[in-house]
Amino acid sequence: MTGRRRAAVLGSPIGHSLSPVLHRAAYAALGLDWSYEAIDVDEAGLAGFLDGLDESWAGLSLTMPLKRTVIPLLHGLSPTAAAVDAVNTVLLTGDGRRIGDNTDVAGMVAALPVVPAGEVPVERVAILGAGATAAAALAALARLGVRGAEVFVRSDSRAAGIRTAADRVGIIVRPRSWADATSALAADLLISTAPSGATDFLAGHLRQEQPKKQAERQRQTQGARQAEISHAHAKPATPGTGVLFDVVYDPWPTPLAAAWMAAGGTVVGGLDLLVEQAALQVELMTGCRPAPLGVMRAAGEAALSARQ
Numbered sequence: 001m002t003g004r005r006r007a008a009v010l011g012s013p014i015g016h017s018l019s020p021v022l023h024r025a026a027y028a029a030l031g032l033d034w035s036y037e038a039i040d041v042d043e044a045g046l047a048g049f050l051d052g053l054d055e056s057w058a059g060l061s062l063t064m065p066l067k068r069t070v071i072p073l074l075h076g077l078s079p080t081a082a083a084v085d086a087v088n089t090v091l092l093t094g095d096g097r098r099i100g101d102n103t104d105v106a107g108m109v110a111a112l113p114v115v116p117a118g119e120v121p122v123e124r125v126a127i128l129g130a131g132a133t134a135a136a137a138l139a140a141l142a143r144l145g146v147r148g149a150e151v152f153v154r155s156d157s158r159a160a161g162i163r164t165a166a167d168r169v170g171i172i173v174r175p176r177s178w179a180d181a182t183s184a185l186a187a188d189l190l191i192s193t194a195p196s197g198a199t200d201f202l203a204g205h206l207r208q209e210q211p212k213k214q215a216e217r218q219r220q221t222q223g224a225r226q227a228e229i230s231h232a233h234a235k236p237a238t239p240g241t242g243v244l245f246d247v248v249y250d251p252w253p254t255p256l257a258a259a260w261m262a263a264g265g266t267v268v269g270g271l272d273l274l275v276e277q278a279a280l281q282v283e284l285m286t287g288c289r290p291a292p293l294g295v296m297r298a299a300g301e302a303a304l305s306a307r308q
Contacts, residue, residue, distance in 0.1 A: 006056050025296050026292055086102055091285065107280060128194045185205065192244065241264050249273075279292075
């Protein structure tokens, strides 16, 4: 069609979303006269909203709580979206069809250079949360060659759902109670898909561990240890010294990310995921490749800085 094309991100609440900043920056860099809005749509209003779209609409980005609610309202799913049973992208075709896709998986793969494809330099992987983003994380880990992960969940029903998601992507999971989540801090790679505030208690636990670790380092420098310790008697990994991938991007850093960095660990932030998956959405919706990733990242960083 001719004329200005439209796209938007839907969710509820949605006022915090950086997606308009990223997509508009991409359109400007690509020379496209497109619009992109943030629209508050809840589960009850989604069907009506979709039915009201005209041919000017090219696509939609979806965030919570719509990633699974939308599936029965679509005409088809990409293999990735079907595998994780979650949609964060809806492509609107010229013949009126709605096709669901998921760019979170590829976005996570791109945001996790600490796990090269086909290599597994991590022995213990843990995930906090069991929703749509956690399912995407499992698929991303499977693509990176990780065979298994612990998933910390709040209920038995969540545990059953995450087992199903793991089976679909070919990865082994061990669901564990949220009450035991402090043990996840010793993972080589910890992926937090929990919302802002849900992991603050873990940050407090890490801060309490800092004096103990400092005392341990002092004892080591005094040379009062054996030079060799057998693998069978080796101590578990030190909490907060692996890699944390926290999908929250605002506010940033989260208390958990700040505590993790203070403990000496590596942190991958939610902005990394947001930019990578948004770039893929731009490519899918506009057909322009590659998306201007650097421009989008700079726009996102500037917007976050302006909020502080």
